[in-house]
Amino acid sequence: MMTPEFCLLFGLVVFCGALGLADSVSCFECSNLQDKRCGTTFDFAPGSTEAKEKYLKKCEGELTFCRKLTYEDDFQGKKTNGIVVSRSCWTSPGKEGFEPEVKECSEMFKGVACYCKGDLCNGSELVRASTAILFIGLLPLLCSLLGF
Template identity: 25%
Template sequence: MDLTASLLTFTMFWKLSWSLQCYTCNPEQASLPCLQFDYSSKYLTECEHSTMCFKKVTTLEFSQGLTSESITRGCASQTANGEQRRINGKWRAVQDIHEVYEETCSEDPSNSERSPKTMYCYCRGDRCNGSQQVLGNLLAFAAIIILGVLS
């Protein structure tokens, strides 16, 4: 199979996605609770108005060293409600994406001396708020290129 045919075949299976994909789950959400989180596609959300994903880990410490942990995942909030701009002489609602987070994890300083403790993590890239990242498309593309060159 020549390189052109290989590339055309590959593009049929390659999903083009311009928006970020983040894992989304919430301990208070009955349909997709984080307690059952398994890195499957049912937890993926297209983040149209965000360039970052987040993961929030809340840890509650009890007596005798016992702890309880709650995890929330989703698209980072990067738009302001009610934001407007004058467009063609009329005020229109807009949803500009603001870069307000650093790509890091940090503990909420407001609860440093008391329980529960909350850690906020922000990251860039598809599925970055899970501990596993899939490189399937990249590996498949590399394999097709190598096979095309070798044949």
């Protein structure tokens, strides 16, 4: 039987290797102008297959994040009470060092722009558990399955 230290080291090596495989992020891409459920709140059931089938997009490129824009627009927003919400992929125009931890928002003219890094993070106001936390929680099971 292997020591707990070896098991932890093994888990860290596997986790660090998995980090290198993630080169893109998946975001929701929709607007409340096309679907009212894509408004200020994302009115799809958690884990909704309908939302994923209709609005999930794999974003490509370096410095790519998910974005949610909320702004006032009296012309376009007639059927949305003047508030337009748009969710999409966003690629930073070379602003090195810009990497939102969980969610970073900034005010813009007549609205707010929020950016986040992580699959489907622009679909909810809730903070989802990170991959690292999930992996650490599953580490004892992985070690026992591998006989460590």
